Amino acid sequence: MYQNDIGKRSAKVKNVVERGAVKKFAEAVGDPNPIYWDEETGKRSRYGRNIAPPTFPRVFDYGVIEGLTLPSKGLIHGEQRFHYERPLFVGEELYCYAEVKDYYEKQSSMGLLGFLVIANNGEDADGNLIFTSTSTIIINEAVRKAMSV
Amino acid sequence: MTTIREWQVGQSLPDVTLAPVSRLDLIKYAGASGDYNPIHTIDEEAKKAGLPGIIAHGMWTMGNLAKLFTPYYEEGFVQDYFVRFQSMVFLNDVITLKATVKEKDDKAIRFAVAAVNQHGKEVVKGEAVFLLYE
Structure with missing residues (x-):
């Protein structure tokens, strides 16, 4: 049902790696290491500043992919992948967008399952890709049927 | 402090066992991540x-698991991090975080990572590549 959406992208949205948001996020995943929030620790580190935890890109705004309608309920987050060229720096601006990478269906004991693969990307101001966060979302048969009504 | 480079294939980083999952943990993660799925x-x-009851965000568990690598940020960074969400995490579950060296060369260390519940079941399983600086 999403085959025709493969390749669709959102427009880029400027995001800032906000200091307060990074600290709050690090605390929420039980990782309050000072490299994420203490300015002195950041300055003394090899990065010369604070960095963000690897799963922080969850908080960014990736914009809206025109024409892609997802069910509001019943989605299962099946897999998640992050790839980094370097850690994210606190205070930097990133230009983020989402892209439908793939859609396929598989028969399972729970019926026909749909697998939607969405890549959330972040680039620097020069257009260099800094990270990709790829989610595989599982859509079960009941949800797919409800959607097509 | 021990360096991550010293770890050999088959060795594990020290396990971390989390306090039992509380509703407040998940409320905090919802607020910090913006994922308000009720x-x-x-x-x-x-x-x-x-x-049967509320379940943890998969990304909460994945976010927790990544902290095994945080003490080593001066030596490198997590370049690739992949997990499959295999089983649900419920309130009061006790989750233990694990990472074992699978492969290693001069440039990177590949770890098998997992979050395991109090019944020994792997709720999250995957791998992480820690890229070493020159």
């Missing part, structure tokens, strides 16, 4: 969705 915080919504 199956993670509100009992009635979880039951409506056919669940």
Whole structure:
């Protein structure tokens, strides 16, 4: 049902790696290491500043992919992948967008399952890709049927 | 402090066992991440969705698991991090975080990573590549 959406992208949205948001996020995943929030620790580190935890890109705004309608309920987050060229720096601006990478269906004991693969990307101001966060979302048969009504 | 480079194939980073999962943990993660799907915080919504109770955000567990690598940020960074969400995490579950060296060369260390519940079941399983600086 999403085959025709493969390749669709959102427009880029400027995001800032906000200091307060990074600290709050690090605390929420039980990782309050000072490299994420203490300015002195950041300055003394090899990065010369604070960095963000690897799963922080969850908080960014990736914009809206025109024409892609997802069910509001019943989605299962099946897999998640992050790839980094370097850690994210606190205070930097990133230009983020989402892209439908793939859609396929598989028969399972729970019926026909749909697998939607969405890549959330972040680039620097020069257009260099800094990270990709790829989610595989599982859509079960009941949800797919409800959607097509 | 021990350096991550010293770890050899087959060795594990020190396990970390989390305090039992609380509703407040999940409320905090919802606020910090912006993921307000109510199956993670509100009992009635979880039951409506056919669940026995609220479940942790998969990304909460994945975020916790990444902290095994945080002490080594001066030596390198997590370049690739992949997990499959294999089983649900419920309130009061006790999760243990694990990472074992699978492969290693001069440039990177590949770890098998997992979050395991109190019944020994792997709720999250995957791998992480820690890229070493020159």
